Amino acid sequence: MKTRTAISKRVRDIPPSGIRRFFDIIASMEGVISLGVGEPDFVTPWHIREAGIYALEKGYTSYTSNYGVLELREELARHIHRHHGLEYDPGCQLLVTVGVSEGVDLALRAILDPGDEVIITDPTYVSYRACVALAGGESVSVPTSVDHEFRVQAEDIEKRITPRTRALLIGYPSNPTGAVLDHEELLRIADVVQRHDLLVISDEVYGRLVYGVEHTCFATLPGMKERTIYLNGFSKAFAMTGWRLGYAAATEEIVEAMMKVHQYTMMCASTMAQMAAIQALREGEPHVQQMVAEYDQRRRVMVKGFNEMGLKCFEPKGAFYAFPSIESTGMTSDEFAERLLLEERVAVIPGSTFGECGEGYVRCCYATSMPEIEEALERMARFARRHQVR
Amino acid sequence: MNDVFRILEQDARKTPEQIATMTGIPVSRVEEAIKKAERDRTILKYKTMLNWDKLGEKQVWALVEVRVVPQRDVGFDAIAERIYRFPEARTVYLVSGAYDLCVLVAGKTMHEVAAFISEKLAPLEGVQGTVTHFLLKTYKEDGEVIDGEEGPRRVPIMP
Numbered sequence: 001m002k003t004r005t006a007i008s009k010r011v012r013d014i015p016p017s018g019i020r021r022f023f024d025i026i027a028s029m030e031g032v033i034s035l036g037v038g039e040p041d042f043v044t045p046w047h048i049r050e051a052g053i054y055a056l057e058k059g060y061t062s063y064t065s066n067y068g069v070l071e072l073r074e075e076l077a078r079h080i081h082r083h084h085g086l087e088y089d090p091g092c093q094l095l096v097t098v099g100v101s102e103g104v105d106l107a108l109r110a111i112l113d114p115g116d117e118v119i120i121t122d123p124t125y126v127s128y129r130a131c132v133a134l135a136g137g138e139s140v141s142v143p144t145s146v147d148h149e150f151r152v153q154a155e156d157i158e159k160r161i162t163p164r165t166r167a168l169l170i171g172y173p174s175n176p177t178g179a180v181l182d183h184e185e186l187l188r189i190a191d192v193v194q195r196h197d198l199l200v201i202s203d204e205v206y207g208r209l210v211y212g213v214e215h216t217c218f219a220t221l222p223g224m225k226e227r228t229i230y231l232n233g234f235s236k237a238f239a240m241t242g243w244r245l246g247y248a249a250a251t252e253e254i255v256e257a258m259m260k261v262h263q264y265t266m267m268c269a270s271t272m273a274q275m276a277a278i279q280a281l282r283e284g285e286p287h288v289q290q291m292v293a294e295y296d297q298r299r300r301v302m303v304k305g306f307n308e309m310g311l312k313c314f315e316p317k318g319a320f321y322a323f324p325s326i327e328s329t330g331m332t333s334d335e336f337a338e339r340l341l342l343e344e345r346v347a348v349i350p351g352s353t354f355g356e357c358g359e360g361y362v363r364c365c366y367a368t369s370m371p372e373i374e375e376a377l378e379r380m381a382r383f384a385r386r387h388q389v390r
Numbered sequence: 391m392n393d394v395f396r397i398l399e400q401d402a403r404k405t406p407e408q409i410a411t412m413t414g415i416p417v418s419r420v421e422e423a424i425k426k427a428e429r430d431r432t433i434l435k436y437k438t439m440l441n442w443d444k445l446g447e448k449q450v451w452a453l454v455e456v457r458v459v460p461q462r463d464v465g466f467d468a469i470a471e472r473i474y475r476f477p478e479a480r481t482v483y484l485v486s487g488a489y490d491l492c493v494l495v496a497g498k499t500m501h502e503v504a505a506f507i508s509e510k511l512a513p514l515e516g517v518q519g520t521v522t523h524f525l526l527k528t529y530k531e532d533g534e535v536i537d538g539e540e541g542p543r544r545v546p547i548m549p
Contacts, residue, residue, distance in 0.1 A: 038548035126549040297412035
């Protein structure tokens with residue numbers, strides 16, 4: 001008989017995902033419109049899929065360099081230079097990862113010693129906290145609120161810095177809030193980073209999805225290139241989530257350390273996905289712009305719809321999420337999401353999934369077809385009318 | 391302002407209010423732009439794209455290559471006009487290459503289409519010859535895949 005649990009304390013200490021149960025409810029229902037997705041509703045543009053098929057036909061089925069296919073890294077170096085004016089050496093400052101998810105894990109494992117603290121925002125993407133814990137670090141949350149439309153403020157970061165603070169891990173444009181940091185705010189954050197000698201892990205996977213504002217790559221800020229681990233990927237901009245492909249750019253020292261972990265845990269990213277990604281970088285730009293234009297239209301429709309039904313919603317400037325307040329219903333976000341699903345068959349994600357500061361909000365993804373968004377808004381308006389307390 | 395027309399081109403039933411929300415352009419300006427476009431024939435027409443097969447009504451289409459003799463002063467325009475005035479000629483293009491006019495002809499039966507080509511189109515003065523290709527199957531038309539395109543297969547809940 002077994003007397004000890006098989007599972008490590010480190011893993012046991014990670015709380016189970018709160019949204020698991022919504023899967024089970026949805027599985028038993030028909031006619032659900034889901035605003036709970038976290039990926040584009042476009043299929044990968046055909047020319048990119050075709051390049052993947054061609055790679056298979058040509059027999060690209062072996063391992064690649066641990067760093068990734070050199071041709072892809074060279075294309076990435078050009079891509080980053082074109083968009084941000086930054087120079088990275090494709091030979092030693094770029095690493096192709098299995099999605100940005102792996103990039104976050106590698107970055108944390110490369111830089112953290114046990115007990116090191118990493119500052120993250122609240123609410124934030126769900127994996128950050130768990131990845132910090134798995135890498136032996138401690139996460140320290142900086143609250144954000146609707147007062148600044150969920151943009152983290154430099155002074156709030158500074159208040160939480162201790163001698164153990166090693167890095168700041170941020171993801172803007174933000175999942176779940178859609179917030180985008182403006183240049184002035186970023187400069188103030190960079191100043192704090194500089195003064196306290198921190199590293200920055202910047203997850204910019206939604207960087208191409210901004211509306212009417214410019215996205216600033218953190219590494220372009222004065223003095224920040226040497227301190228930043230810039231993470232990005234193909235999932236959101238090129239609608240390539242299932243290909244699992246991302247990349248990291250940083251100093252040679254950091255990239256080499258990340259590569260060390262990567263080579264022993266992953267070997268390399270999928271070869272045919274890398275071949276398809278070369279095509280995405282070379283000719284995918286018009287498709288990116290077309291998708292961004294469509295998201296922008298849907299974003300306006302959704303935000304207006306929420307505000308009209310009394311679910312106050314600030315204008316998200318990036319990603320493909322709206323983050324309306326559900327305060328007017330008097331429910332918790334968890335309760336709201338469950339009742340909305342059961343009563344009106346619309347799936348949203350409770351804000352509390354992303355941290356305490358997400359309580360009172362729900363995340364709604366507008367990477368959904370316009371007719372579905374319109375129908376979902378009608379159902380939600382009916383729900384809000386029924387449950388409005390003030 | 392071209393965004394207004396791009397939206398209408400995709401879905402002619404979008405109201406000016408909806409278009410205003412989608413683009414952030416004030417509704418009065420959207421209405422004005424549409425009215426102006428209707429007047430100056432920038433917007434030619436609003437119509438519906440149908441899959442007639444599903445309605446049980448067969449249509450026969452032929453793509454006809456037409457070689458013509460261009461005429462002094464008017465070039466190809468006069469003969470093109472004589473062709474496009476026939477309602478059976480649904481689309482008429484002047485093209486480069488081995489022939490001059492590309493004419494899409496529609497009818498209820500193959501016989502009807504063939505009769506139009508041999509009795510009306512081919513005998514026209516200036517027409518040197520025609521090559522007729524009957525369409526066998528439409529896969530995609532004007533950007534729309536006829537059988538519908540597969541959407542992404544997404545997990546409904548994902549943080």
